[in-house]
Amino acid sequence: MTETLRLALELAAKDLRVELRSRTALVSAVVFAALVLVIFNFARDPASVSARTLAPSVLWVTFTFAAMLTFNRAFALEKENQAIDGLLLSPMPRGALFLGKYFANLGFVATVQAVTLPLFVLFFNVGLGRALPGILLVIVLATAGFVAVGTVFSAMAVRTRFADLMLPILLLPFLVPPIIGAVQVTTRLLAGRPLSEQISWLRFLGVYDIVFLTLCAMLFPAIFDE
Amino acid sequence: MIPTPEVAAGTIRRGLAITVVALLGVLAVYLLAQGYTPIEARQGLAQKIFYVHAPSAWACLLAFSLTGVTGGLYLWLRDPRLDLFGESSAEVGLIFGVIVLTTGPIWGKPIWGTWWTWDARLTLTLFLFFLFVGYMALRSAIADPSERARFSAVVGIMGMILVPFVHLSVYFFRTLHPQPVLLKPSAPSMDPQMLRTLLVSIGVFTVLYFGFVTTRYGIALLREARGSADGD
Amino acid sequence: MTPPPDATDDVPHLQAEGVERRFGAARVLRGINLTARAGELHVIAGPNGAGKTTFLRILAGLSRPSAGRVRVFGHSLRDRPDLRRELGLLSHQSFLYDDLTPRENLVFAGRLYGLAAVEQAAEAALEAVGLSHRMHDPVRRLSRGMVQRVAIARALLHRPRIMLFDEPFTGLDAPSALRVLEVLRTQLAAGAALVLVTHNLAEVWSIATRISVLVRGTWAIDEERPADREAFMDRLHGALGD
Numbered sequence: 042m043t044e045t046l047r048l049a050l051e052l053a054a055k056d057l058r059v060e061l062r063s064r065t066a067l068v069s070a071v072v073f074a075a076l077v078l079v080i081f082n083f084a085r086d087p088a089s090v091s092a093r094t095l096a097p098s099v100l101w102v103t104f105t106f107a108a109m110l111t112f113n114r115a116f117a118l119e120k121e122n123q124a125i126d127g128l129l130l131s132p133m134p135r136g137a138l139f140l141g142k143y144f145a146n147l148g149f150v151a152t153v154q155a156v157t158l159p160l161f162v163l164f165f166n167v168g169l170g171r172a173l174p175g176i177l178l179v180i181v182l183a184t185a186g187f188v189a190v191g192t193v194f195s196a197m198a199v200r201t202r203f204a205d206l207m208l209p210i211l212l213l214p215f216l217v218p219p220i221i222g223a224v225q226v227t228t229r230l231l232a233g234r235p236l237s238e239q240i241s242w243l244r245f246l247g248v249y250d251i252v253f254l255t256l257c258a259m260l261f262p263a264i265f266d267e
Numbered sequence: 268m269i270p271t272p273e274v275a276a277g278t279i280r281r282g283l284a285i286t287v288v289a290l291l292g293v294l295a296v297y298l299l300a301q302g303y304t305p306i307e308a309r310q311g312l313a314q315k316i317f318y319v320h321a322p323s324a325w326a327c328l329l330a331f332s333l334t335g336v337t338g339g340l341y342l343w344l345r346d347p348r349l350d351l352f353g354e355s356s357a358e359v360g361l362i363f364g365v366i367v368l369t370t371g372p373i374w375g376k377p378i379w380g381t382w383w384t385w386d387a388r389l390t391l392t393l394f395l396f397f398l399f400v401g402y403m404a405l406r407s408a409i410a411d412p413s414e415r416a417r418f419s420a421v422v423g424i425m426g427m428i429l430v431p432f433v434h435l436s437v438y439f440f441r442t443l444h445p446q447p448v449l450l451k452p453s454a455p456s457m458d459p460q461m462l463r464t465l466l467v468s469i470g471v472f473t474v475l476y477f478g479f480v481t482t483r484y485g486i487a488l489l490r491e492a493r494g495s496a497d498g499d
Numbered sequence: 500m501t502p503p504p505d506a507t508d509d510v511p512h513l514q515a516e517g518v519e520r521r522f523g524a525a526r527v528l529r530g531i532n533l534t535a536r537a538g539e540l541h542v543i544a545g546p547n548g549a550g551k552t553t554f555l556r557i558l559a560g561l562s563r564p565s566a567g568r569v570r571v572f573g574h575s576l577r578d579r580p581d582l583r584r585e586l587g588l589l590s591h592q593s594f595l596y597d598d599l600t601p602r603e604n605l606v607f608a609g610r611l612y613g614l615a616a617v618e619q620a621a622e623a624a625l626e627a628v629g630l631s632h633r634m635h636d637p638v639r640r641l642s643r644g645m646v647q648r649v650a651i652a653r654a655l656l657h658r659p660r661i662m663l664f665d666e667p668f669t670g671l672d673a674p675s676a677l678r679v680l681e682v683l684r685t686q687l688a689a690g691a692a693l694v695l696v697t698h699n700l701a702e703v704w705s706i707a708t709r710i711s712v713l714v715r716g717t718w719a720i721d722e723e724r725p726a727d728r729e730a731f732m733d734r735l736h737g738a739l740g741d
Contacts, residue, residue: 121597242439
């Protein structure tokens with residue numbers, strides 16, 4: 042178990058090192074998120090729809106779509122020089138491969154979110170204030186599950202010719218439950234409702250995370266089991 | 268493990284026979300709907316589409332579940348026939364999904380004035396439709412049969428587990444934002460004749476599903492059997 | 500960590516029994532066997548599309564056979580995944596990350612194999628292939644010959660006792676090809692069991708122990724390297740001409 046964890050962290054560290062050298066995926070995702078926020082600001086009639094009403098939806102659509110952009114990176118990286126065979130040949134368990142890529146994806150998504158959230162506050166003039174801890178909690182809960190699903194689907198999508206088209210087709214249905222929950226909670230937190238009132242949605246998100254993380258970890262090895 | 272063309276052809280014949288029986292059943296349901304069941308007080312004649320709409324949704328869900336289950340069995344047993352069945356079930360499910368998504372609006376427009384309502388059944392079927400499309404898109408993008416089977420199985424199982432979450436979140440979503448529809452699109456209150464006809468229809472559509480799937484499965488087997496004869 | 504098994508004469512380093520592989524309805528491999536012991540070089544030749552690479556991937560544990568089994572020191576990799584430590588693969592693909600340096604690539608590979616003193620081992624391996632002076636340059640900036648040397652260093656880093664070679668001579672210039680031959684010789688001398696897939700038998704004729712020719716999924720020829728090369732080549736062309 043600890044061996045799996047150690048190898049997973051090695052793999053994630055390697056991914057991070059590679060990404061920091063080229064920075065392509067990360068920069069693209071951050072710029073994308075910023076642009077989407079800008080577009081949403083203009084894609085409405087300011088007289089009839091206030092920015093505040095739309096804000097939670099905008100935040101979560103931006104988060105999830107920008108995250109989707111980063112997922113294919115994980116396994117596209119391993120295609121160059123067939124590096125994936127180097128990983129599969131080694132004693133590294135398939136579970137460690139999944140965990141490592143999952144950690145790397147979480148890291149990238151968290152980075153994108155860390156940049157997007159302040160921009161969101163800025164552009165939409167939303168005061169987070171006391172809602173911040175709650176917002177952070179719902180971000181964590183809503184993200185953990187769909188990043189696992191994205192990791193599994195991107196591992197398959199990169200084996201097809203149109204990976205960047207295939208991934209959203211497969212993944213988007215899986216984003217709906219977390220988005221529904223996340224937007225509900227975010228709306229209420231921004232309206233000043235206490236976190237304690239959101240327990241049922243938070244529990245829903247938590248169950249989604251546990252179920253899909255487990256399922257993804259179990260199904261992932263089949264992808265590479267030729 | 269891949270059977271001979273004769274066995275495949277036999278499967279097709281059996282499937283067609285079941286389909287014919289089921290289609291006779293559909294005719295029976297039509298007659299029942301016309302003559303036996305009363306006209307619903309508030310919705311009028313248009314309500315009768317319900318006898319096709321609801322059982323199709325059921326068949327779509329059944330198709331989807333079987334795709335997921337055979338996918339799981341494939342990962343365990345690695346029998347390529349399980350993958351062929353899953354593929355057949357997905358295609359048939361897609362057809363039933365389209366039926367639901369077209370009868371829904373046809374029913375909805377004259378009664379509620381809108382083409383689309385986000386009611387539980389319609390929304391869920393829409394999701395199943397997208398999951399099916401994703402499943403078929405992935406399959407068409409992979410050449411290696413073993414890889415295609417494994418990947419399809421993963422998508423099928425994940426989709427199957429997603430369904431309850433979608434259902435729950437849409438249900439919560441709707442309870443928090445009740446639709447201003449006084450009539451209940453999902454489950455109209457039913458007279459005994461309506462209920463009986465509905466149950467008959469559900470039974471008929473289940474048989475229809477098996478008829479379609481068996482035929483389609485037989486066709487897939489035949490294709491594999493012919494390919495095997497060339498390959499060896 | 501489980502100590503590696505002792506290689507006795509009874510237990511071959513690598514053994515394939517009745518290996519079959521189907522792609523859909525087509526049978527690419529139809530029940531083939533192979534036994535590789537210490538100090539032996541098995542050469543697998545055959546026309547393109549015969550299934551050589553498929554077979555090698557099954558031997559490497561990257562693919563699972565539709566039927567039959569592969570044993571590493573008597574065990575299946577499914578039961579003993581730690582035995583992957585004994586396997587090495589050299590292919591025409593380098594398995595390297597272009598954005599990382601040779602040293603970083605090797606350190607990562609060493610950690611994958613759980614090696615102790617990884618940094619020292621990586622630097623020593625790069626020294627052995629004469630690339631110490633470039634070990635801090637990203638692989639992207641190295642010449643093809645240098646990339647090959649790093650790939651060799653990576654493949655040998657964990658001192659595998661079974662080495663598999665997948666068409667390693669493809670697209671190589673003479674010095675690079677000689678380097679591969681050198682690897683083959685030193686590994687043989689060190690007592691490793693080697694399996695090499697090639698469609699150019701001439702390159703390795705002199706050091707081959709056993710030559711097997713795969714045609715449409717079975718061995719058309721499978722024997723120890725005979726003394727008479729000419730006669731064998733005639734038979735080979737005959738077998739391929741079918």
